[in-house]
Amino acid sequence: MVSDAAESHLASAYGRLLTLVADSPHVDVFLDQVVRVAAEVVTPAVACGLTVRRDGGAFTVASSGDLAARGDEIQYGADEGPCLEALRRGRVVEVVDLREDTRWCRYREHALRLGVVSSLSLPMTVDGETVGALNLYATQPAAFTDTARRHAVAFTDQGAAALTVILRQADHALLHQQLTDAMTSRSVIDQALGVLMGQQRCTATEAFSLLRQASQHRNRKLRDVAAEIIKQVSGESPQPAPGFAVPRQHL
Incomplete structure (x- = not known):
């Protein structure tokens, strides 16, 4: 069963x-x-x-x-x-x-x-x-x-x-952009976690929980909340992640 x-x-x-x-x-x-x-x-x-x-x-x-x-x-x-x-x-x-x-x-x-x-x-x-x-x-x-x-x-x-x-x-150029966007989101979130860990003197798990709570409370995407935190601290928008290496096969 x-x-x-x-x-x-x-x-x-x-x-x-x-x-x-x-x-x-x-x-x-x-x-x-x-x-x-x-x-x-x-x-x-x-x-x-x-x-x-x-x-x-x-x-x-x-x-x-x-x-x-x-x-x-x-x-x-x-x-x-x-x-x-x-x-x-x-x-x-x-x-x-x-x-x-x-x-x-x-x-x-x-x-x-x-x-x-x-x-x-x-x-x-x-x-x-x-x-x-x-x-x-x-x-x-x-x-x-x-x-x-x-x-x-x-x-x-x-x-x-x-x-x-x-x-x-997928169109080759569009695919490359989509994958780059996915990596950028992860990079921005990681940068924001580092900021929260320093400010709150907490662990990465606790920082992620705080970020997620803020996202849910504001009804905004996790990446957008993370980007806002980084900009508030640095005065600049978060830096993009390196590009995605598309597989060598013909798409």
Whole structure:
């Protein structure tokens, strides 16, 4: 019965992806929904982030929660970790218990302090090239069962297939702008979090909560509230993020 319910949930997620492709082909919207649906489908996951290549590096273009956003950033700062390995090697990377895993020393200590105990990172492949990695984070050890892993792989494959359709349908210049916009939003939010952490002497999680509350209270987008905070402090609008490196295939 549980298995049937899980399979039904996965099938429903596939339907939501197809609806997104048909009704909201904007890449920014699509990526944001992919991480949210993934966190729902793979039930042990607390949060999900999506990392993409950028000028030889990596950048988070969407995350379903602060745990994923901060977990990704720790890896970028350390230049190591499971999501970067999945992106660079094009294979699934699982962390069963980070407390006992010694593969990424620079990443491990900070991730544990954040609350990450296990994770699952899956490459997203478009036309034979790994363009991103879906990163699922959990706060308990061995969170991802065989069924959860199977669902994660299946969902990532479907997500990559849907993304391929969007990439092929999108105008090249428009696609580049949409992806750049997604990265700019993430960059602006991160800058505002740094400001709030300094002003309020709080953690990144607490700063994100304050930013989200302000967004909801003012009924404004998170990025717009973040940009306002930065401008109030610096007197200037936030600086844009570096451009997105579009995959080499013909679109």
